[in-house]
Amino acid sequence: MEREFMEFDVVIVGAGPAGLATACRLMQISRDSGKELTVCVVEKGSEVGAHILSGAVFEPKVLTELFPDWQERGAPLHTPVSHDEIYLFKSETDSKLMPESLTPRSMHNQGNYIISVGNLCRWLAEQAEEMGVEIFPGFAASEMLYHEDGSVKGILIGDMGIGADGQPKDGHMPGMELHAKYTVLSEGCRGHLGKQLIEQFHLDNGKSPQHYGLGFKELWTVPDELHQPGKVVHSGGWPLNQGASGGGFLYHLENNQVVVGLIVDLNYSNPHLSPFDEFQRFKTHPVIVANLAGGERVTYGARAIAKGGLNSLPKMSFPGGLMIGCDAGTLNFAKIKGTHTAIKSGMLAADTLGEALMAGVEGGKDLNCFQDRFEQSWLHEELYRSRNFGPAMHKFGTLLGGAFNYVDQNWFGGKFPVTLRDDKPDYAQMAAASDYPRIEYPKPDGKLTFDKLSSVYLSNTYHEEDQPCHLKLTDANIPVQVNLAKYDEPAQRYCPAGVYEIVEDEGQPKFVINSQNCIHCKTCDIKDPSQNITWVTPEGGGGPNYPNM
Template structure:
């Protein structure tokens, strides 16, 4: 019997939660609040709770206060009450105009937070209630028996690059449960399998995504405006590309800068990372960074499909919650509150299922979510993001104003997302290359020095977790038709064309650089790149400020 066929150890729980993010931990906490006798386990692929959590982030505390009625969000480390909202339209590389902040983006009563610190705090609350949390355990395989999910298996450790067991080989573990809750976040690898295997996306629009790239800066005290939130649209993106920037001042002299590009963009020469860098050179923006020090970097895909793109949320043996399902409110640029609430509703449905005979499928979750404020909130803004895709920046802003002020979310129609993001690229032959300026190393940077700040680490002797389903397509399609867009949309320099000067170009994958953003899994034109989990604890290790 080979090492890979050795039996795996198994652990049994009442409920297993995959992912220790805001949703996963909220589900675990709510379950223990409702029924302390339930055994609840959370597995997390990051080296610690919060290691892979990246966000803007402004927290609307509604769900948190429902989960902990006596909680003061201001006690969470670095949580800073919002004191001012600003909104800019960058007209070109020189001009800008201040505009009224859209109603959905008003932040009175909200907090600028490190989402990593929020989940670290939630993890402490969960453990105090008796939840078992296992960081460094990457859920790599669905366990499905007789058409029902019965848990997950963690990945084998100690597999070499050649796919063979090394002397450090260790079998993964089976984690079995009556119900499994998937809170992997945006484009979770197991959630993607679930949607395919159980046909969860048959009755909804394709999901559409954005990539959010973030830098954390320590700025001069005289430039620090504690509690400031600034959002902008326009330059450097073209009017047919959705996106924008956010700058938040929080903690003590900390400034979070996040730039988002919708992954339905069409020009294969576009580089979200380079757009993010040149944004900082605008005269309205650059002074904020004078004398500042960049201290961290990261990137993560985010769901932008909203209400129309929500899949079926239940299947035999489990449920989808939070960003694994796609509950982000795009116009608000917030998803933690809806993720947490969806998880709490799921927990309430599961607790009721245990009290009522443990049905195969917790279908009550969907009905309960439809009665919650999450459903109403997402429905109200359903037409805003697809409006930008349909009408461009200026038409999208007009549509958003009509939806907000005239129809108030009750328009008698619903706009749709017509196709997934991987189908939106145009051929390179009909697109204009973009001339990006070289980084100066003070305000603007390259990708490799940025990845260094993310503390990304992967065990080198392991199979690449970025898999080409058909290696020939990397050159025959991506290179020849689209000028290898993966070399530009990846914010970590994972993909590189080598030997081009020899007339024999080939794709080199530097998997050790991967910050787990999932952009390649989303944007590859033929869906030829499949992102799977690396060994547990691999990937970025974001500090408390991210």
């Protein structure tokens, strides 16, 4: 098909913190050099911030590097952290408040802010557009485009108005090609184009496989007497203390808002485990109830996070572009923070791109010099110091792993003379259903705990129903013949949005995909034990519409 195309110096896929930081820094370079650069950002969400979900406690030092006058510009950092509380939940009723002296230094949050990363992205988009960046929300990058020599040429925007049968409907709009001297992938965790390029260019050779967690988040409004702006709570242990690991968080923002969430590591073995229901159980612990009682749930979301760190970080340059932020996996799991690292990776990318463009380097080249710039930055130093955090928790469990990390972080400053590795992929950890008893989860009470469908409703998720399914099965027989037979089809439980079901059809089990429920968390792409599900972009603008997550 002959398609229309547009040309830019740089095309950025994804209007998250990394992509928008790249755009802003490129325009600063353009302004300072007097040489005009054309920069475009493509965002699959209906608006900037619609698909952004993060805790989040934010380190502002990186924002000071990007915009020293961020306060005067009105950046949405309104709630400084007042104090930290770190708990070990021993059981559903018992807990121990850990003294500050016994917690890893990386968990201390003095000088940080509790923020909505979605609102931060909206603000960054405003700064970028004021400097001349073109931002196209509601358009999904569906395919990579290549030059004849195999280097990346740009991206293809997915067609609009294709029916479920694959045929054009009334109002069909063919997708446009966006050509660029350099293309930057900042799609977030498990980006589907980034996943393809890692495999195509062997960017992960010699690295541990990426590891993931599934992060849940709810935003609540609580009564005045419960609200403590700046309070940060983290927890480990129950309910994830039997064959699963992870941790909880609860942050008090401004305007009587409290965010509560749970991260479930996706290396768990028990196929009967339901991360969503573990999150609902987590909220019933007395420490959490004390912060939410009498409050009202406002919205809900879930998203996978890449937490493998430096050991799993792929080569971030490829012929014709760069991969940054959570698309590559720059999150610092020792701090449970990825926004400041994503922004820094974007700034490093922009400095590398700006240098090449100003020097007239021919587009399509592999910017290997990015690696040197990265290794000389505080971002690399920070990721190096946290390289053992995740593997220690996976190998030794919450208590012994926590003790190792305390010694590593507090005594050795993250430079313990051993590098731990975790070389088994998360999906390969799944055991047979017969190896574990079923888990009976309590029914939701509708006040503190809820079901999946009412939760998805609060995520404002919408997809045009008459479109091709964006959850692709390599083999349609595997869900029933393999996954149901061996694992009791865990997609019914690991999906946080009720997308997957096993129903009875004429006396036989049938696998059903309710793709309209999908909140784009990517868990199925990660955790399916047969690696049979591939997540691709649906029609642009589809998915959740988070207001301020």
